[in-house]
Amino acid sequence: MAVDYYAVLKLTRNANQEDVKKAYKRLAMKWHPDKNPVDHKEAEAKFKQVCEAYDVLSDPQKRQIYDVYGEEGLNDEVEFDVAAPPPPPRRSEPDDIFNEFFEDQNSWQRAFKKTCNGGGGSGRSQKSGGGKKAAAVESKLACSLEDLYKGARRKMRISRTVPDNFGKSKTVEETLKIDIKPGWKKGTKITFPEKGNQEPGSSAADLIFVVDEKPHDVFKRDGNDLVVDHKLTLLEALTGTFINLTTLDGRVLPIPVRNIINPGYEEVIPNEGMPISKDPTKKGNLRIKFDVVFPSKLSAQQRSDLRRVLGEVDN
Structure with a gap:
């Protein structure tokens, strides 16, 4: 079910940035896991949701896309055409958001990292696999002029190689959704971070689809x-x-x-x-x-x- 970020922060849709900051500060302090040792799991879930809502509503680009397309618009694709709306940055981790907001409160930073990562270390580096990142892989996405006029949804089935738990390469298949927005032009790029091939000890390559416009009869x-x-x-x-x-x-x-x-x-x-x-x-x-x-x-x-x-x- 889609999350109403305004309801999470107890805000109306016309709230300004100062309202967003105040609401986040109040609720983040209220639901921080270290402040709720009894109901730790419930507090952690609510705290993460508060951080996620703040991450979207405090960023003008993300907020604009969320207001128009909802949460799905933030998840489906990132679009780099200079004539299109600027792409939303990738979702931040709750600890990054909290650390940035309370950057002078080191004890809170350490406490939250311990809570979320099981005793220290960055969860993000574990997910990315560390090491250097492979070069991005680009592929053409042929679109009719009708698709670029009206908009369309494409489902792209991909196969890629990733290391298994023992470091050996295996092939996995996945279906990616691409929402073609009305007005996109030839050369528009849709990036799926870390959806390309991955070698052991390195991060997976980004997969980029580049819009190519088919000729039209009229x-x-x-x-x-x-x-x-x-x-x-x-x-x-x-x-x-x-x-x-x-x-x-x-x-x-x-x-x-x-x-x-x-x-x-x-x-x-x-x-x-x-x-x-x-x-x-x-x-x-x-x-x-x-x-x-x-x-x-x-x-x-x-x-x-x-x-x-x-x-x-x-x-």
Whole structure:
């Protein structure tokens, strides 16, 4: 069940950073395991939950993602595209959070490390395996323009080698979830920390998926804009026409063309381009580039009529 971090700290959603700090300080001191020797296990569980809530709500990036996507948004992936929201840093350990907040209270630091790690030492170094970290492994994630427009979820089944309890390599399989966010661009990176291969005595490599955009039959992407090439007859270019264009989310967009189409002319439809990843409620433009198809031949009567009509227009 998803945890309501605001409820954990007994805060409303419009609480400011000072409110978050005060609530954490009060509850962390209340539920610290060393302050509750009788109900030690219950206190430790509540203390860790308080630390986790503070870790998210005290960080503007994490808090913004949590407010929009909930706890799942903090767990699924980290996204490094410069045009997208900054990635949330990895979750901190409760002792790190407490130590940073109460950095001048060394006895509390030692007490909590002893409580959580069974007598000292850093739990994090035990999980990471120590040693140097292997180079990250990158793999392409092919996405259709529709996926990048509407968003999508992918499940990627991976196989990797890790050392067993005796230091011998074994193969493990795992399914990773990737939530493709509307507006992501080619080159966006989704990082799964330590989900690559691991050698004995070293930390596992990070696994990175890099978004690759598939070509589309109708649309081309130009930043946040979508570009469409459309052919017109000479008659349509001079007298106007009506275009029905099917968008990437399946809507039929009626577009009247009333202007005379000159060479290089573009019809611009605001807010019908790609979603902007920083704010998916906003979109770029749809730009229609026209190619006027001239007739291959004209009869003598047609030439005469054109001279008469266009001559009258010129006069």
